[in-house]
Amino acid sequence: MQTLAELDLPHVAVEDPAFAADPVRHFREAKGQHPWIAASDIGYWVHDYTAIRDLLSQDDKLRPAYDGIIEIMGAHGTPWGRFTEQQMISLPVEQHRMLRTTFATKFTPRFANQLRPMMQATIKRMLDEWAPKGSFDFEEFASSFPISVMFTLVGAPVEEIPAIRASLETLGLAFSMDKSRIPEIHEAFARLETLVQRIIAERRASPEKGQRGDLLDLLIETSDEGGVPQRQLEDLVIFFFIAGYDTSKNVLTYTIRLLLDRPDLYERCAADHDYCRKVLEEGLRLFNPGSVPRFTDQDIVYRDVLLPKDTMLWFTLNISGRDQLAFSDPDTFNPDREIDPLTRPIAFSLGKHMCLGQHIARAQLQEALHQIAQRLRNPSLDGEYGWRPYPGAWGLKGLPIKFTPADAIPEPA
Amino acid sequence: MVKVKFVQADGSEKVVEIAPGLSLMEAAQSSGVPGILADCGGNCSCGTCRVFVEAAWRERTGTANELEQDMLEMHANRQDGERLSCQLTMTAELDGLVVSLPASQF
Numbered sequence: 353m354q355t356l357a358e359l360d361l362p363h364v365a366v367e368d369p370a371f372a373a374d375p376v377r378h379f380r381e382a383k384g385q386h387p388w389i390a391a392s393d394i395g396y397w398v399h400d401y402t403a404i405r406d407l408l409s410q411d412d413k414l415r416p417a418y419d420g421i422i423e424i425m426g427a428h429g430t431p432w433g434r435f436t437e438q439q440m441i442s443l444p445v446e447q448h449r450m451l452r453t454t455f456a457t458k459f460t461p462r463f464a465n466q467l468r469p470m471m472q473a474t475i476k477r478m479l480d481e482w483a484p485k486g487s488f489d490f491e492e493f494a495s496s497f498p499i500s501v502m503f504t505l506v507g508a509p510v511e512e513i514p515a516i517r518a519s520l521e522t523l524g525l526a527f528s529m530d531k532s533r534i535p536e537i538h539e540a541f542a543r544l545e546t547l548v549q550r551i552i553a554e555r556r557a558s559p560e561k562g563q564r565g566d567l568l569d570l571l572i573e574t575s576d577e578g579g580v581p582q583r584q585l586e587d588l589v590i591f592f593f594i595a596g597y598d599t600s601k602n603v604l605t606y607t608i609r610l611l612l613d614r615p616d617l618y619e620r621c622a623a624d625h626d627y628c629r630k631v632l633e634e635g636l637r638l639f640n641p642g643s644v645p646r647f648t649d650q651d652i653v654y655r656d657v658l659l660p661k662d663t664m665l666w667f668t669l670n671i672s673g674r675d676q677l678a679f680s681d682p683d684t685f686n687p688d689r690e691i692d693p694l695t696r697p698i699a700f701s702l703g704k705h706m707c708l709g710q711h712i713a714r715a716q717l718q719e720a721l722h723q724i725a726q727r728l729r730n731p732s733l734d735g736e737y738g739w740r741p742y743p744g745a746w747g748l749k750g751l752p753i754k755f756t757p758a759d760a761i762p763e764p765a
Numbered sequence: 766m767v768k769v770k771f772v773q774a775d776g777s778e779k780v781v782e783i784a785p786g787l788s789l790m791e792a793a794q795s796s797g798v799p800g801i802l803a804d805c806g807g808n809c810s811c812g813t814c815r816v817f818v819e820a821a822w823r824e825r826t827g828t829a830n831e832l833e834q835d836m837l838e839m840h841a842n843r844q845d846g847e848r849l850s851c852q853l854t855m856t857a858e859l860d861g862l863v864v865s866l867p868a869s870q871f
Contacts, residue, residue, distance in 0.1 A: 696871070704808050
């Protein structure tokens with residue numbers, strides 16, 4: 353058995369902008385030196401698909417490492433630090449189980465399906481406003497979609513979307529480990545926390561409480577029935593905003609980038625609602641924003657390597673579908689690819705911390721793609737784009753496109 | 766120990782022995798039964814451990830609970846007797862249970 357110190361591990365400069373532009377190449381190079389783990393200044397990176405599955409599914413031996421991030425960022429004792437260390441995913445096992453079980457019923461496929469008409473109406477309204485432009489930054493357009501859905505779900509005032517979107521943009525960069533962002537992170541968190549506390553308080557005091565049947569009603573009712581403290585309800589709604597914003601936005605933006613090179617598939621998305629689901633699943637294999645941090649909660653020996661207790665590990669969910677050992681022709685975008693159960697994509701993580709909002713995310717992305725493909729015809733790249741920092745919520749930074757505006761295709765009766 | 770027969774979509778069968786108290790999903794995974802994915806580890810979050818309980822056993826297994834039903838809605842091809850195996854706890858009265866698996870959990 354070898355210790356990490358005894359291994360000649362490659363060092364990956366994950367914080368480097370050049371790394372964010374092509375992490376797949378960098379991790380493939382790292383794999384030449386060691387097959388499944390690399391070192392960095394902020395912890396170790398498990399980048400092999402099979403190793404990710406093997407290790408990340410061991411819930412009993414790992415714990416979320418958000419306290420480690422707060423330590424690195426020097427944010428202990430701040431409101432953002434408190435939230436990050438006490439959000440549902442970071443709670444002790446029993447508290448996490450109780451909260452997750454309490455709220456799980458509101459994040460099911462059935463609930464997500466019930467939201468589809470609202471999601472369709474939201475994206476149609478946005479396209480009515482944006483499509484006539486003929487060209488725009490798709491990332492900016494996409495950034496308005498998940499937040500508009502989330503605002504509708506909790507009955508938040510739409511006039512506050514621009515300010516909260518700016519806050520979520522900042523908070524989405526919080527895990528990039530750039531300490532210079534700390535002042536704006538605190539400001540952004542305060543704005544979001546204030547909004548969430550206000551909408552919950554106003555709903556509780558409103559004669560409409562329990563009558564609207566939206567997600568906020570359901571969460572308040574469920575938390576009251578389950579004896580969930582007010583602070584944890586607020587944290588859940590804050591988490592709902594943070595987790596649902598740039599994840600969905602970045603996936604939608606990257607999927608469109610893929611489709612710009614495949615006009616045949618894009619055309620099919622306009623006509624075939626179900627095919628959009630396949631396109632998105634394949635898109636999630638090629639790209640997703642997440643790399644998840646964990647601490648080892650005990651010594652783990654994996655492939656004859658000792659990972660000592662309290663080692664910080666990052667799991668590269670975001671490029672796990674590009675593993676050349678696990679996937680044939682991994683860089684080719686093929687929505688008709690047969691999914692092997694042993695190498696199915698893991699964009700939404702594994703185990704008890706698997707993304708609670710995955711069914712809502714999938715539904716809103718499918719509805720959005722189907723409508724976008726109808727209204728923005730023959731899209732093409734209209735300039736250069738960049739990349740967001742790799743750790744945290746990775747993705748494209750800007751995606752200028754031009755297109756021919758069109759009316760929606762009437763849905764079959 | 767109680768016995769359960771898993772029938773794959775291609776007709777192949779495997780009988781495994783399970784300690785009462787474990788879930789059917791845990792039994793399948795520990796016995797190497799393919800086709801039960803259970804990405805969420807048994808937390809009724811992913812819907813990838815679906816099985817179809819043979820008609821003669823449905824009264825004893827009971828029907829899917831509300832959360833299970835809501836999760837099962839992710840599948841297009843719904844069938845009678847479907848359950849998420851992570852929510853089915855094995856008991857002595859389920860000795861001899863027969864379940865079949867879908868061709869795909871997606």
